[in-house]
Amino acid sequence: MIQLSEKVLCSIGLVLGLVILLGYGLVSYAAEDVIVNATTSGGRIVFQDDASHGVYLLGRAWADFGSNATLSNATPSLETGTGRSVFLVACENDRRNEPGGTRTAAFTLTVWDPAGVSHSTTREFGGICSETLSVDCSPSKPGEGRFEITSTIRERRLNLPAVFDR
Known part of the structure; x- marks a missing residue:
């Protein structure tokens, strides 16, 4: 020995x-993040002095790891008042990651006020989820703004x- x-x-x-x-x-x-699929939809928001503000569901975002599919459905247009409004998006991911999987579902809601200032939030999930994204927006002047809802599936891959x- x-x-x-x-x-x-x-x-x-x-x-x-x-x-x-x-x-x-x-x-x-x-290792790098590769976008497998992404879908964006959006609409316009009209902020008015004489309208009341509140809470608004802007649409839905969905992802499915099994079929690499994404969906973003949005309300085309809505009106609200100036002052504080809360905008919501319902997000879902219907499938689990495969064992050892490196996929991530990312959902983003961005709202631009009439001055062009963006208010945004993003959430990422590695498996089944059912969440609601919310963004507060408090414009002081009336005008037209817009919003976008994005659903993305990313995968971490080696690129030697x-x-x-x-």
Whole structure:
């Protein structure tokens, strides 16, 4: 039986640890998010002085990992008052990630007030979800704004050729 000294064992351990650390760094550097599918829909919001403000459901966003499908359905147009309004989107992801899966469903709601200032929120999920996104918007002047609802499926993938091309 071969006996190794403590120094040799320590050196082997250090080299092995360095190789693992470098491998992890290379894999982390080579991983990238790829958009598998994305759908965006939107509409307009008319902010008026003489209308009351409130809470509005703007539409629905949906994702399905099994079919790589996304959907964003939006109300084409609505009217509300100036002051604080809350805008909502119902979001769903109907399927689980496969075991060890790296897919993410991302839902974004963005509302632009009449001055062109954006108010946005994004939520990401790795599995089945049923959530409501909300954005507050408080324009002080009347005018026309707009909104967008985006549903995206992203997947984390290794791109080793990109590492060597950099």
